[in-house]
Amino acid sequence: MSLLLDVKGVTKRFGGVVANDAVSLSVREGEIAGLIGPNGSGKTTLFSSIVGAHPIDAGAVLYEGRDISALRIAEIARRGLTRTYQQTRIYGQMPVIDNMRISAPDVKEGILPLFRRAGRASEARARDLLSFVGLYEKRDLLAGSLSFGQQKLLEFAMALMSEPKLLLLDEPTAGINPTLINGLIDRLKRANKELGVTLFVIEHNMRVIMNLADRITCLAHGQVLASGTPDEVREDPRVLDAYLGAQ
Amino acid sequence: MKGRAARYAAVAGAGLLVLAAPFLAPAFVTQFTFLWLMIVFALTWDLMGGQLGYNSFGNILFFGIGAYACAVFQRDSGLGYYEALAIGAALGGVLAAAAAAFLGLGILGLRGHYFAIGTLGLGIAAGEIAGGWDYVGAGSGMTVPLFPGALAARSLFFYFTLAALALATFLTLRWLYGTRFGLALNAVRDDEDKAEAMGLYTARLKTAAWSLSAFFLGISGALAGNLIGFIDPRDVAFAGATYGVWMVLMAILGGKGTLWGPVIGAAVFHITQEIFWTYLLGWQRVALGLLIVAIVVFFPQGILGTLREKFPGRFGSKAEVQ
Numbered sequence: 001m002s003l004l005l006d007v008k009g010v011t012k013r014f015g016g017v018v019a020n021d022a023v024s025l026s027v028r029e030g031e032i033a034g035l036i037g038p039n040g041s042g043k044t045t046l047f048s049s050i051v052g053a054h055p056i057d058a059g060a061v062l063y064e065g066r067d068i069s070a071l072r073i074a075e076i077a078r079r080g081l082t083r084t085y086q087q088t089r090i091y092g093q094m095p096v097i098d099n100m101r102i103s104a105p106d107v108k109e110g111i112l113p114l115f116r117r118a119g120r121a122s123e124a125r126a127r128d129l130l131s132f133v134g135l136y137e138k139r140d141l142l143a144g145s146l147s148f149g150q151q152k153l154l155e156f157a158m159a160l161m162s163e164p165k166l167l168l169l170d171e172p173t174a175g176i177n178p179t180l181i182n183g184l185i186d187r188l189k190r191a192n193k194e195l196g197v198t199l200f201v202i203e204h205n206m207r208v209i210m211n212l213a214d215r216i217t218c219l220a221h222g223q224v225l226a227s228g229t230p231d232e233v234r235e236d237p238r239v240l241d242a243y244l245g246a247q
Numbered sequence: 248m249k250g251r252a253a254r255y256a257a258v259a260g261a262g263l264l265v266l267a268a269p270f271l272a273p274a275f276v277t278q279f280t281f282l283w284l285m286i287v288f289a290l291t292w293d294l295m296g297g298q299l300g301y302n303s304f305g306n307i308l309f310f311g312i313g314a315y316a317c318a319v320f321q322r323d324s325g326l327g328y329y330e331a332l333a334i335g336a337a338l339g340g341v342l343a344a345a346a347a348a349f350l351g352l353g354i355l356g357l358r359g360h361y362f363a364i365g366t367l368g369l370g371i372a373a374g375e376i377a378g379g380w381d382y383v384g385a386g387s388g389m390t391v392p393l394f395p396g397a398l399a400a401r402s403l404f405f406y407f408t409l410a411a412l413a414l415a416t417f418l419t420l421r422w423l424y425g426t427r428f429g430l431a432l433n434a435v436r437d438d439e440d441k442a443e444a445m446g447l448y449t450a451r452l453k454t455a456a457w458s459l460s461a462f463f464l465g466i467s468g469a470l471a472g473n474l475i476g477f478i479d480p481r482d483v484a485f486a487g488a489t490y491g492v493w494m495v496l497m498a499i500l501g502g503k504g505t506l507w508g509p510v511i512g513a514a515v516f517h518i519t520q521e522i523f524w525t526y527l528l529g530w531q532r533v534a535l536g537l538l539i540v541a542i543v544v545f546f547p548q549g550i551l552g553t554l555r556e557k558f559p560g561r562f563g564s565k566a567e568v569q
């Protein structure tokens with residue numbers, strides 16, 4: 001499998017805090033990669049560094065073999081690399097279905113496509129994806145009136161609507177009703193298999209990430225502590241230490 | 248089906264009323280004409296403030312550019328009255344739109360309150376520049392060519408041209424808000440960073456919206472300058488303290504971010520203001536000031552927004568399925 005994402009020695013500082021310290025890791029095309037680490041270890045910052053939400057201080061981010069570290073977030077999104085947010089970001093004063101409509105892939109082509117009719121296929125896809133995450137009944141409600149967990153699901157559906165090649169998900173199960181988590185894991189796997197979206201997932205829930213990811217990287221204090229298969233990472237004493245030490 | 252028939256009947260009735268109003272109430276033609284102008288003000292302001300979430304306090308700039316551009320063209324072109332007015336008004340609209348596109352490069356990068364404050368200076372600065380520029384009459388302003396006809400015909404002419412402009416503005420925005428361009432405006436309003444992260448061309452979007460708003464305002468300035476007959480740099484063209492503030496208030500009063508809100512807000516505001524002027528002479532400015540405070544305190548959501556909260560079923564915000 002070829003490398004879709006190759007992060008090489010990325011460093012990001014906030015004043016005196018080194019949130020990412022020469023981080024190197026990679027994501028292969030078609031896989032589900034996981035990112036774990038204690039609170040404050042720099043996971044979200046790494047996602048922001050990858051998608052161009054902020055300039056990085058050192059290193060390079062290669063996506064499809066090209067260095068994208070100087071590009072801005074919108075340009076990177078247009079190439080098919082998108083992220084969801086830990087705190088969820090949706091368009092709160094718009095109905096759920098309109099959140100989907102404005103996430104269609106052709107809005108990334110410019111202003112003029114916005115005047116084209118969305119087309120039946122696009123409408124159907126918006127409805128299908130809402131059904132996929134279980135929000136079809138809520139389609140006419142304002143997105144801001146949904147619960148946190150439902151907003152998370154909507155944001156996931158919006159991301160899929162935009163047809164990314166690589167999707168970075170920041171704690172997709174946070175705030176989701178525990179009885180629904182297994183269903184969500186199943187949906188993430190289906191998005192990966194059936195829609196062909198490569199996933200890179202930050203997850204706090206160990207059971208979830210062990211179940212989901214093909215390979216896992218563990219961060220601590222901004223540095224890569226360990227990486228490998230779920231079993232390798234789970235049994236790595238440094239990972240156990242980092243988690244126990246952080247409790 | 249029944250709903251559709253009722254709708255056509257309502258549209259036809261409203262159309263007839265607009266056509267007949269100047270003949271039914273000839274004493275009020277000028278007031279009606281200004282009402283159309285106010286509707287254009289509120290609609291164009293709301294495109295930015297309500298739909299895009301960019302509160303502009305400088306939109307009066309585009310009105311003034313239109314007024315001056317048209318008056319200069321009328322003065323220098325040597326064409327007949329109607330030709331010069333038509334071309335001048337179009338020129339005013341285009342120049343205003345170009346000014347918005349140019350200013351947008353800098354100012355539209357500002358977010359939230361910074362944008363609002365950034366635009367605050369625009370009208371004031373333009374008033375000062377026009378007031379010192381001899382080419383446009385400096386402080387003594389510009390007069391426009393005399394209307395080639397009787398006074399009554401002149402009133403009717405401006406009533407109908409401004410009515411046509413208000414209708415054109417309304418229909419354009421109605422169409423626009425039904426497209427995904429309208430959704431994109433709302434997306435930027437709700438979370439601009441998210442919109443950018445989803446790959447939307449937010450900078451172009453904002454510039455296009457401001458230019459469209461400025462285009463209609465520029466034409467309205469051209470027509471209003473001729474309606475009033477005299478273009479004073481500070482009291483007519485760049486009248487930030489009156490027209491400039493009213494734009495904002497009318498949109499808020501009626502309901503920001505809705506199609507009909509600005510229309511309703513403009514009507515209520517204009518009528519209230521005329522009543523104050525008639526019955527509270529001497530105190531009309533105090534009353535207007537109190538009205539403004541009352542609007543912001545009691546109708547933060549505007550008339551439509553309040554109705555929508557009370558009767559969500561009847562005034563639900565369903566975007567049309569394309």
Ligand SMILES: Nc1ncnc2c1ncn2[C@@H]1O[C@H](COP(=O)(O)OP(=O)(O)OP(=O)(O)O)[C@@H](O)[C@H]1O
Nearest residue numbers: 014017019037038039040041042043044045046086
């Ligand atoms: N915008 C910012 N400005 C200053 N410091 C920041 C900023 N964002 C993150 N940090 C700091 O960088 C470090 C890493 O934060 P980050 O949010 O990336 O951690 P995380 O691994 O995502 O944690 P969590 O599991 O709690 O989400 C923390 O010390 C945090 O305080």
Ligand SMILES: [Mg+2]
Nearest residue numbers: 043044045086
């Ligand atoms: Mg985080």
